[in-house]
Amino acid sequence: MKPDLRSRPADDELAEVVAYHEGDMEAAIGTLLEDIRHLRRQLALAEGAMGRGMARGWRPSYDRD
Template sequence: MQPAKIQEPDPVWPDPAWPDRAWEVEAVLAWHDDNAKAAIRSLLDDCKHLRQQLALAERAMSRGMTRGWTPRYERDIL
C-alpha cells in the first residue's frame, strides 16, 4: 500500500479552497507584529496541541470505527 499523497493546488487552475501560501505567511507574521520567533513559537505550540488531540482521539476510537486506520504523527515526505 502506497502512502497517501498530499494534494497540492494546480497552478493553472487555482482552487479557491487553497489559500495563497505567501498570503498565509504574511498573515501569520502580521498576527505576531512581524516577530518571526513569536510566529514560529506559536505554530510549534499549535502543532504540539494538534498532536495531543490526535493522540487523544486515537485512544478514544475503536478499531472497528476506523476500519484499521491509525493516525500518523509525521507528514509524508514528498
C-alpha cells in the same frame, strides 16, 4: 507563462501569521510550534477514543509521509 496559484494561499497565510505577531518571526514560529504540539495531543486523544473498527484499521500518522 501561468502563475502558480497553489503557492499563493500559503504565502497569504504566512503573511497573516507574521502580521499577527507584528513582524516578530520568532514569536510566529513559537506560536506555530505550540499549535503543532496541541494538535498532536488532540490526535493522540482521538486515537485513544477511537475504536479499531471505527476506521477499518486506519491509524493516524503523527508525521508527514
